[in-house]
Amino acid sequence: MTLAAPPLAVSTADRAESPSGARLGRVSGLGLGTAVIWLSLLVLIPLAAVVAKAFGGGWSGFWHAVTRHQAVQALELTVGSSLIVSLINAVMGTLLAWVLVRDSFPGKRLVEMVIDLPFALPTIVAGLVLLAVYGNGSPIHLDLYATQRGVAFALLFVTLPFVVRAVQPVLMALDTEAELAAACLGAGPVTVFRRIVLPLLLPAIVSGAGLGFARAMGEYGTVLLLSGGLAKAQVSSQYVYGQIQNYDYVGAAATATVLLFISLAVLVGLDLLQRRAARRG
Amino acid sequence: MSIETRGIVKRFGNFVALDNVDLTVESGRLTALLGPSGGGKSTLLRIIGGLETADEGSVRIAGVESTSIPAQKRNVGFVFQHYAAFKHLSVYRNVAFGLEIRKRPKAEIKARVDELLELVHLEQFADRLPAQLSGGQRQRMALARALAVEPSVLLLDEPFGALDAKVRRELRDWLRRLHDDVHVTTVFVTHDQEEALEVSDEIVVINHGKIEQVGTPSDLYDKPANDFVMEFLGPVTTLGGRLVRPHDLEIFPHHVDNGIEAEVLRLQRIGFEVRVELRAGADEPWAQLTRGQAEALELAAGSRVWVRPLD
Amino acid sequence: MASTAVGSRRSRYGLRAVGLVYVGAIVLIPLYVITYRTVADGWSTFWAAISSDEAVTAFRLTGEVAVAAVVINTVFGVGVALLLSRYSFRGRRVLSALADLPISVSPIVVGLALVLVYGPATGWFGKHLSFQIIYALPGMVLATAFVSLPLMLRELVPVLEEAGDDMEQAARVLGASARQRFVRITLPTIRPALMYGLVLTFARSIGEFGAIRVVSGNIQGSGQTQTTTLLIEDKYQNFEPGTYQLAMVLVLATILAIVLTSFRRSKEDVS
Numbered sequence: 001m002t003l004a005a006p007p008l009a010v011s012t013a014d015r016a017e018s019p020s021g022a023r024l025g026r027v028s029g030l031g032l033g034t035a036v037i038w039l040s041l042l043v044l045i046p047l048a049a050v051v052a053k054a055f056g057g058g059w060s061g062f063w064h065a066v067t068r069h070q071a072v073q074a075l076e077l078t079v080g081s082s083l084i085v086s087l088i089n090a091v092m093g094t095l096l097a098w099v100l101v102r103d104s105f106p107g108k109r110l111v112e113m114v115i116d117l118p119f120a121l122p123t124i125v126a127g128l129v130l131l132a133v134y135g136n137g138s139p140i141h142l143d144l145y146a147t148q149r150g151v152a153f154a155l156l157f158v159t160l161p162f163v164v165r166a167v168q169p170v171l172m173a174l175d176t177e178a179e180l181a182a183a184c185l186g187a188g189p190v191t192v193f194r195r196i197v198l199p200l201l202l203p204a205i206v207s208g209a210g211l212g213f214a215r216a217m218g219e220y221g222t223v224l225l226l227s228g229g230l231a232k233a234q235v236s237s238q239y240v241y242g243q244i245q246n247y248d249y250v251g252a253a254a255t256a257t258v259l260l261f262i263s264l265a266v267l268v269g270l271d272l273l274q275r276r277a278a279r280r281g
Numbered sequence: 282m283s284i285e286t287r288g289i290v291k292r293f294g295n296f297v298a299l300d301n302v303d304l305t306v307e308s309g310r311l312t313a314l315l316g317p318s319g320g321g322k323s324t325l326l327r328i329i330g331g332l333e334t335a336d337e338g339s340v341r342i343a344g345v346e347s348t349s350i351p352a353q354k355r356n357v358g359f360v361f362q363h364y365a366a367f368k369h370l371s372v373y374r375n376v377a378f379g380l381e382i383r384k385r386p387k388a389e390i391k392a393r394v395d396e397l398l399e400l401v402h403l404e405q406f407a408d409r410l411p412a413q414l415s416g417g418q419r420q421r422m423a424l425a426r427a428l429a430v431e432p433s434v435l436l437l438d439e440p441f442g443a444l445d446a447k448v449r450r451e452l453r454d455w456l457r458r459l460h461d462d463v464h465v466t467t468v469f470v471t472h473d474q475e476e477a478l479e480v481s482d483e484i485v486v487i488n489h490g491k492i493e494q495v496g497t498p499s500d501l502y503d504k505p506a507n508d509f510v511m512e513f514l515g516p517v518t519t520l521g522g523r524l525v526r527p528h529d530l531e532i533f534p535h536h537v538d539n540g541i542e543a544e545v546l547r548l549q550r551i552g553f554e555v556r557v558e559l560r561a562g563a564d565e566p567w568a569q570l571t572r573g574q575a576e577a578l579e580l581a582a583g584s585r586v587w588v589r590p591l592d
Numbered sequence: 593m594a595s596t597a598v599g600s601r602r603s604r605y606g607l608r609a610v611g612l613v614y615v616g617a618i619v620l621i622p623l624y625v626i627t628y629r630t631v632a633d634g635w636s637t638f639w640a641a642i643s644s645d646e647a648v649t650a651f652r653l654t655g656e657v658a659v660a661a662v663v664i665n666t667v668f669g670v671g672v673a674l675l676l677s678r679y680s681f682r683g684r685r686v687l688s689a690l691a692d693l694p695i696s697v698s699p700i701v702v703g704l705a706l707v708l709v710y711g712p713a714t715g716w717f718g719k720h721l722s723f724q725i726i727y728a729l730p731g732m733v734l735a736t737a738f739v740s741l742p743l744m745l746r747e748l749v750p751v752l753e754e755a756g757d758d759m760e761q762a763a764r765v766l767g768a769s770a771r772q773r774f775v776r777i778t779l780p781t782i783r784p785a786l787m788y789g790l791v792l793t794f795a796r797s798i799g800e801f802g803a804i805r806v807v808s809g810n811i812q813g814s815g816q817t818q819t820t821t822l823l824i825e826d827k828y829q830n831f832e833p834g835t836y837q838l839a840m841v842l843v844l845a846t847i848l849a850i851v852l853t854s855f856r857r858s859k860e861d862v863s
Contacts, residue, residue: 189603259698
């Protein structure tokens with residue numbers, strides 16, 4: 001099966017998706033126009049400016065800027081730790097979702113709320129909080145300051161809810177009869193989970209992990225304090241900020257463009273995945 | 282107040298939902314738009330109500346050219362299949378909505394709403410929220426809400442479609458009686474031929490965006506204009522290559538003029554009726570008899586009989 | 593709820609323990625430590641830290657920027673949510689994807705993007721403007737509006753789609769104008785979602801750090817562009833007292849926001 005269709009193109013499916021969708025009138029047309037202009041001014045044109053700046057010196061200028069030693073080092077750390085974090089999230093997030101949906105214990109509601117905290121906390125505050133425990137003079141003797149493990153840990157913190165929140169509703173809607181049927185047919189708990197539950201959860205797990213990955217790729221505030229700003233523990237966002245401070249806008253824009261395209265690729269990939277899952281029903 | 286549509290055409294992309302539809306509904310009548318789903322009947326109703334615009338053609342309501350009058354100024358009553366109850370408003374406020382929009386005095390609104398709630402037997406539920414009502418009650422509220430503004434015509438889109446069979450039957454009888462009292466020109470859309478036959482003064486059969494036939498229920502049942510109408514309005518079977526109603530088949534134990542010889546394949550009793558399944562040459566028609574008829578003929582599987590359509 | 597085909601009692605306790613320890617290590621211990629550090633310095637230190645001139649100025653600035661961003665995103669969010677859920681037009685999917693994009697863009701990249709377009713002297717538009725956007729309040733509002741753009745929309749679209757347009761159509765045939773339909777029908781329908789959207793957008797806005805850091809210039813004193821998050825970072829880097837106390841204010845605001853929006857989830861559980 002090939003997926004030749006361009007990902008974000010307008011398809012004829014548009015109309016089918018909103019059966020009651022009226023055609024635009026005068027007021028709604030004006031509203032759409034205003035929204036598009038605002039979105040262009042706020043989001044589209046500025047992001048286009050980043051890409052334009054990155055390629056201002058042509059392809060070779062861009063390539064030269066992104067292959068600088070520090071840029072590559074930062075990008076490797078960002079992509080690498082984001083990938084590791086997404087894998088851990090996929091496992092732990094599914095486990096947490098399972099505990100929150102299928103288990104019941106006193107304080108469950110509190111855990112529900114605590115899960116959202118890392119994501120909702122201002123990033124610099126999150127960074128400060130992590131530093132207080134896992135930085136120099138850690139009260140639990142776990143010093144992650146200025147290490148790559150520290151960066152990964154910070155990313156783990158901010159992306160905690162993504163998989164949990166993606167998997168939870170799917171797990172809730174899951175019919176337990178299929179599991180019971182499998183159990184009656186002699187399947188052990190692990191087999192039931194692997195053969196019956198996991199395939200149904202997989203799209204949600206991938207989608208949650210993917211969104212968490214995109215978030216991790218762009219994280220700045222949470223990582224800032226724990227990484228200590230040293231080159232070896234610097235993520236791409238920090239590198240971009242450094243280049244802005246040095247008025248090296250081309251260098252900043254080049255790495256920023258790479259980040260942008262990675263997020264875009266993840267979003268498009270997830271969209272395709274979702275549409276494929278939806279088509280299967 | 283009459284309704285007239287002339288040359289209505291409506292397309293959704295390449296799909297032609299309505300193809301040059303001329304319809305006349307006389308004042309004070311209860312008319313059913315009947316047809317299979319996707320045939321265009323709901324679209325026609327929505328065009329009459331102004332909720333959809335036709336690509337071509339015109340609508341006149343009560344003699345007034347209404348094609349370009351927006352829905353909010355047409356003064357029609359519209360009842361939706363899924364009630365469209367205002368979930369955040371009480372039953373009273375739901376019914377009062379149209380009057381409040383028209384800025385009628387409070388006292389007048391109260392009198393009118395009370396009167397309508399009584400008419401639909403919801404007077405004791407005035408302060409409830411729609412979520413606290415059953416489906417049938419919600420639909421009666423929706424009806425009261427539509428009637429409150431004294432609409433020139435009342436349009437109902439599959440009004441009983443979302444209800445279970447028993448409530449459906451009750452509401453159907455009730456709508457008939459209500460119409461006899463209120464006499465507002467009413468058009469309702471249904472895909473249920475029994476509902477249309479039972480309730481309406483006149484039936485308009487619509488299929489593939491076209492009107493197949495217009496007439497009284499008995500006209501349509503007895504003198505269908507074509508095979509589609511015949512099939513859609515009641516049970517049919519094939520004898521000698523043509524469509525007949527199974528209850529219009531006469532069975533004889535002996536040869537008769539114009540009779541076709543047949544063999545009884547199977548007898549099936551359903552309550553008071555007996556289905557006789559036959560084989561007559563290439564056809565396998567079935568006939569509907571009463572229990573008494575079947576017993577008098579002493580039918581059994583394998584019996585040799587002669588079948589003839591009733592004139 | 594607790595009954596399941598998978599897993600014995602022992603494995604359930606095992607999973608529960610692993611999950612709770614994980615959440616504890618990642619969230620609860622850090623939270624405990626920062627609360628402890630704040631409280632350990634005493635109430636008077638706390639009060640002094642959050643009532644200093646620079647703190648109060650930072651709070652006020654943060655509030656102004658957040659309110660402006662909330663207002664902008666509410667107008668935009670309600671409008672676009674209605675367009676996406678009530679109309680079909682070419683590019684609907686693209687609009688939806690674009691409006692969702694800001695969530696996945698690094699805040700530093702957001703800041704850079706805005707500087708490149710609206711920066712004084714060199715920005716595409718900025719060099720033609722007679723007033724300053726970057727290194728001033730408007731730029732901070734733009735940056736904040738950018739990062740919190742999708743939050744309102746994400747709350748409203750599912751609610752509007754689930755409600756359908758039946759009620760609005762019914763109101764229309766009953767004579768209600770577009771404005772009356774919006775005020776009397778649509779608004780009451782989306783009110784809870786609107787409230788959640790407001791809380792989430794506001795919470796996100798007061799916490800924005802990276803994008804604001806790039807576009808604000810981090811100016812202290814008169815013409816201050818230092819918001820609360822910037823002040824926290826500044827104090828931390830300079831080893832000044834009051835860092836934890838200021839951070840605690842934002843922690844409490846976040847917890848409040850989570851508690852307020854948690855009612856949404858528990859309502860979903862019931863239905």
